[in-house]
Amino acid sequence: MAWFKKTKKPIAAKTKEKASRVPEGLWVKCPDCAQAIYNKDLATNLNVCPKCAHHFRIGAAERLRTLFDGEWTEYDKDLMSTDPLSFTDTKPYKARLKASIAATGLKDAVITASGAIDGIQTIREIRKIHACRDLPIIAVTAKAMKGDREKCMEAGAWDYLSKPVDTELMIGVLQAWLGH
Numbered sequence: 001m002a003w004f005k006k007t008k009k010p011i012a013a014k015t016k017e018k019a020s021r022v023p024e025g026l027w028v029k030c031p032d033c034a035q036a037i038y039n040k041d042l043a044t045n046l047n048v049c050p051k052c053a054h055h056f057r058i059g060a061a062e063r064l065r066t067l068f069d070g071e072w073t074e075y076d077k078d079l080m081s082t083d084p085l086s087f088t089d090t091k092p093y094k095a096r097l098k099a100s101i102a103a104t105g106l107k108d109a110v111i112t113a114s115g116a117i118d119g120i121q122t123i124r125e126i127r128k129i130h131a132c133r134d135l136p137i138i139a140v141t142a143k144a145m146k147g148d149r150e151k152c153m154e155a156g157a158w159d160y161l162s163k164p165v166d167t168e169l170m171i172g173v174l175q176a177w178l179g180h
């Protein structure tokens with residue numbers, strides 16, 4: 001299944017890839033399949049080419065917006081790199097930090113956040129994708145409500161586990177399904 005195989009080189013190794021950042025304008029051409037896509041359609045499709053599933057580069061905040069159902073809580077917002085070695089190569093590290101903060105408006109390369117995702121709806125959406133019909137999905141919940149198991153199974157989960165986690169049961173369930 002192509003989902004689990006790295007069929008492409010990592011993005012970081014290809015500077016050319018940067019050109020695929022979602023550009024301004026009415027239409028955008030997919031760098032992979034050359035399909036012209038209406039920009040609004042690309043946004044509706046969460047910046048994934050509807051023809052070939054090429055993932056356009058997006059920012060971290062945009063990624064969180066597409067992932068969570070609503071707002072999210074960000075942690076360590078003011079966390080910043082320091083320069084304990086007073087490192088300098090062609091430029092002082094301090095200057096590099098300053099320049100990248102100015103260019104991105106972000107203090108760090110990582111955003112740490114938590115937010116809500118409707119798991120049942122997520123399972124349904126995953127199952128709608130043709131290539132994900134056989135993707136192993138085991139629902140795990142920390143606050144089990146009556147009928148949750150049935151709802152998860154109906155949505156397309158293969159199995160259901162709730163807290164407190166019974167390690168032996170969890171391993172048994174995983175072993176049973178992973179060999180499936």
Ligand SMILES: [Zn+2]
Pocket residue numbers: 030031032033034035049050051052053054
């Ligand atoms: Zn494409």
